[in-house]
Amino acid sequence: MAFRRAVVTGGAGFLGSHVCEELLRRGTRVLCLDDFRTGSRGNLPDHPALGVAVADVTRPLEVLGPVDLVVHLACPASPVDYLRMPVDTLRTGGFGTLHALELAHRKGARVVVASTSEVYGDPEEHPQRETYWGHVNPIGPRSVYDEAKRFGEAMTFAYRREHGVDAGVVRIFNTYGPRMRPDDGRLVPTFLRQARQGEPLTVHGDGTQTRSLCYVDDLVRGLLAMAESPHPGPVNLGNPEEVTVLEVARRVIEATGSTSTIRHVAAMVDDPRRRRPDIGLARRLLGWRPEVPLDEGLRRSLDRQLVGWSR
Numbered sequence: 356m357a358f359r360r361a362v363v364t365g366g367a368g369f370l371g372s373h374v375c376e377e378l379l380r381r382g383t384r385v386l387c388l389d390d391f392r393t394g395s396r397g398n399l400p401d402h403p404a405l406g407v408a409v410a411d412v413t414r415p416l417e418v419l420g421p422v423d424l425v426v427h428l429a430c431p432a433s434p435v436d437y438l439r440m441p442v443d444t445l446r447t448g449g450f451g452t453l454h455a456l457e458l459a460h461r462k463g464a465r466v467v468v469a470s471t472s473e474v475y476g477d478p479e480e481h482p483q484r485e486t487y488w489g490h491v492n493p494i495g496p497r498s499v500y501d502e503a504k505r506f507g508e509a510m511t512f513a514y515r516r517e518h519g520v521d522a523g524v525v526r527i528f529n530t531y532g533p534r535m536r537p538d539d540g541r542l543v544p545t546f547l548r549q550a551r552q553g554e555p556l557t558v559h560g561d562g563t564q565t566r567s568l569c570y571v572d573d574l575v576r577g578l579l580a581m582a583e584s585p586h587p588g589p590v591n592l593g594n595p596e597e598v599t600v601l602e603v604a605r606r607v608i609e610a611t612g613s614t615s616t617i618r619h620v621a622a623m624v625d626d627p628r629r630r631r632p633d634i635g636l637a638r639r640l641l642g643w644r645p646e647v648p649l650d651e652g653l654r655r656s657l658d659r660q661l662v663g664w665s666r
């Protein structure tokens with residue numbers, strides 16, 4: 356199915372810029388709405404079918420003309436960012452999601468809302484299936500993000516039930532790739548930066564905690580498959596290959612040919628011990644599974660990250 360005109364909130368961020376690019380490649384006209392708090396205009400191409408407008412999604416969204424798809428990604432996503440703006444993160448997860456839903460409802464558009472594996476918190480079920488309700492500390496520092504996203508899901512389902520809007524939720528697991536900010540505090544860009552600069556790679560705790568890392572092109576393909584589906588979700592999107600943080604550090608050192616060592620630092624508060632999506636639903640519903648192996652994804656991120664850094 357080809358969408359004619361899509362609105363992408365948070366389109367100037369890491370994931371959003373890849374979503375915009377892929378929609379443009381598929382012939383969709385795209386309007387990116389972003390207030391650039393963590394994103395950048397430089398992430399987006401100059402393209403005749405791309406419009407970019409400054410908009411804060413915590414305020415009602417006005418868009419002229421028809422829209423048949425809304426992809427709602429706007430939200431601070433890295434711990435460095437959401438811990439710096441905790442109240443705004445909650446506001447964005449709540450009001451921002453409401454405004455994206457209202458826009459989709461007014462336009463009669465499909466809306467895909469980006470949730471996160473963080474709704475599972477520090478999971479007691481492994482791997483995590485969509486039926487698992489999660490294990491989140493509601494008052495810890497990370498709760499501003501986890502609970503914002505849980506509220507966003509509640510809002511999406513309430514809005515769908517009350518107004519019949521065609522909304523779907525995706526729970527995105529750790530995704531990496533080009534255009535992540537080297538200083539955004541997330542695992543892969545931090546390790547890549549440290550390895551490139553020959554600094555020790557900082558591993559929190561003993562490094563046996565696990566992550567599942569999905570390359571961005573795979574994620575965008577899954578997200579747009581969800582856009583084309585009428586399903587409400589939530590649907591997990593992530594790479595089920597589980598690796599320890601220590602192993603990620605070793606693979607980054609290998610991929611970069613760096614002389615960096617590994618340094619253990621204090622564990623983070625409420626850091627999840629294990630993370631792995633069960634992607635059975637995405638496979639059945641969307642025919643989706645990730646294809647890019649970690650080593651290949653790291654190489655691609657590195658090649659294109661170097662270009663980003665010289666900007």
Ligand SMILES: NC(=O)c1ccc[n+]([C@@H]2O[C@H](COP(=O)([O-])OP(=O)(O)OC[C@H]3O[C@@H](n4cnc5c(N)ncnc54)[C@H](O)[C@@H]3O)[C@@H](O)[C@H]2O)c1
Nearest residue numbers: 365367368369370390391392393394411412429430432530
């Ligand atoms: N990257 C991941 O691994 C991952 C994992 C799970 C979920 N997600 C979700 O995907 C979405 C995008 O994440 P990302 O990694 O690209 O983060 P990002 O920080 O690179 O992008 C977020 C974008 O949203 C914009 N934004 C934030 N608050 C806004 C507001 N109030 N109004 C308008 N624009 C606003 C930022 O300026 C930025 O361009 C987020 O909703 C995030 O929760 C990402």
